[in-house]
Amino acid sequence: MSRFEPNLRIPGPTALPPSVREAGSRQMINHRGPEFAALLGRIGDGMKPYFGTHGDVAILTCAGTGGLEAAVVNTLSPGDRVLGISIGAFGDRFAGIAEAYGAQVERMTAEWGWAAEPNEVRERLAAGGGDYRAVLVTHNETSTGVMNPVADLAAAIRETAPDALILVDTVSSLGAVPFEMDAWGCDVVVTGSQKAWMAAPGLAMVAASDRAWAAMETATMPRYYLDLRRHRAQLAKGETPWTPAVAVAFQVDEGLRLMAEETPAGVFARHEVCAAATQAGLEALGFRLFADPNHRSKTVTAAWIPDELDWKVVNGELKRRDLVLAGGQGKLAGKVFRVGHLGMVRLEDILGAIGTIEEVLAEQGRLAQPGAGVAAAERAAIEVEGGHQAAAAVLR
Numbered sequence: 270m271s272r273f274e275p276n277l278r279i280p281g282p283t284a285l286p287p288s289v290r291e292a293g294s295r296q297m298i299n300h301r302g303p304e305f306a307a308l309l310g311r312i313g314d315g316m317k318p319y320f321g322t323h324g325d326v327a328i329l330t331c332a333g334t335g336g337l338e339a340a341v342v343n344t345l346s347p348g349d350r351v352l353g354i355s356i357g358a359f360g361d362r363f364a365g366i367a368e369a370y371g372a373q374v375e376r377m378t379a380e381w382g383w384a385a386e387p388n389e390v391r392e393r394l395a396a397g398g399g400d401y402r403a404v405l406v407t408h409n410e411t412s413t414g415v416m417n418p419v420a421d422l423a424a425a426i427r428e429t430a431p432d433a434l435i436l437v438d439t440v441s442s443l444g445a446v447p448f449e450m451d452a453w454g455c456d457v458v459v460t461g462s463q464k465a466w467m468a469a470p471g472l473a474m475v476a477a478s479d480r481a482w483a484a485m486e487t488a489t490m491p492r493y494y495l496d497l498r499r500h501r502a503q504l505a506k507g508e509t510p511w512t513p514a515v516a517v518a519f520q521v522d523e524g525l526r527l528m529a530e531e532t533p534a535g536v537f538a539r540h541e542v543c544a545a546a547t548q549a550g551l552e553a554l555g556f557r558l559f560a561d562p563n564h565r566s567k568t569v570t571a572a573w574i575p576d577e578l579d580w581k582v583v584n585g586e587l588k589r590r591d592l593v594l595a596g597g598q599g600k601l602a603g604k605v606f607r608v609g610h611l612g613m614v615r616l617e618d619i620l621g622a623i624g625t626i627e628e629v630l631a632e633q634g635r636l637a638q639p640g641a642g643v644a645a646a647e648r649a650a651i652e653v654e655g656g657h658q659a660a661a662a663v664l665r
């Protein structure tokens with residue numbers, strides 16, 4: 270990132286690496302020609318390891334929400350009984366989509382800031398008789414900065430409601446943290462180009478299990494643009510059914526190339542380091558983090574705005590210094606602020622952000638110990654980095 274660009278620390282859209290920006294400005298190509306077919310193939314193959322699947326990855330031209338809608342309308346029928354596990358604004362949205370199309374949605378909510386508990390899910394499904402058609406799960410709840418234990422939740426669902434399809438929103442986590450769709454038994458998994466993939470908004474990537482593909486043959490919710498069967502049929506010919514966002518596809522392709530160069534393990538480690546640095550830095554500056562410490566997100570951190578802090582003034586000063594943070598969503602508006610640390614994020618971006626917050630707090634006379642935030646962030650980063658190196662040494 271150049272000094273002349275803002276430090277865009279929101280949980281998507283994320284900043285673009287220079288080569289990704291260049292990729293997006295390429296001349297158009299025929300989207301029904303061999304060059305695009307090769308591109309589509311590279312994106313699908315490149316994404317499979319991040320999904321943890323051997324199945325096809327459909328590339329839809331829409332926002333992440335469109336991908337969630339595709340998960341619902343392709344696999345469910347009006348009247349289907351669905352359990353919507355919601356731990357925040359995006360869990361509510363996923364449940365809302367299923368409701369809009371006529372599913373009979375029962376909501377299971379956790380207090381915002383907490384993850385869903387596998388045991389509670391087990392109890393809830395058992396109490397409901399287990400005959401659910403689907404369970405909706407958010408992997409990373411971007412509104413609260415909480416990451417759900419999807420492997421454990423999926424195991425609990427499989428155990429108590431073996432026939433339920435598990436539909437997972439991984440829009441703000443896939444590509445930043447390990448995920449094993451096939452091994453964990455997830456049925457539809459959805460992500461979006463503007464989060465961890467270092468590309469502009471415009472594409473949603475959706476993978477489905479064999480069970481989910483089978484369910485699509487009998488599901489009766491209306492669908493046309495988002496019909497995944499059409500997407501799969503065209504994919505076999507190296508095409509998408511409708512004109513795709515070609516420029517964004519160029520970008521995702523280049524983003525995947527950069528990620529391969531860094532290696533997935535390197536990408537995941539970088540996200541862990543940046544998350545630890547953000548969280549330690551904010552805490553050292555006196556902020557109370559919103560999320561349960563056991564389930565803090567690796568891609569976004571939410572912190573309470575202290576009562577005595579005039580956030581409008583502080584945020585104005587941050588923006589003047591080219592630091593862009595996200596506010597609270599839904600009922601958290603005005604109560605928390607959020608720092609995104611996914612996609613193209615480096616430790617120096619985080620240290621810069623913490624340093625800027627520190628500077629503004631000092632100016633407002635709200636800092637006991639100047640330098641403590643950046644120092645704590647650096648210490649946390651070194652600790653996590655050290656852990657990774659030790660682990661790598663053991664593996665070697």
Ligand SMILES: *Cc1c(COP(=O)(O)O)cnc(C)c1O
Nearest residue numbers: 332333334359409411440441461
């Ligand atoms: C960003 C996000 C979405 C929605 O993505 P859009 O592209 O804005 O539709 C859905 N779920 C989660 C968890 C997200 O972070």
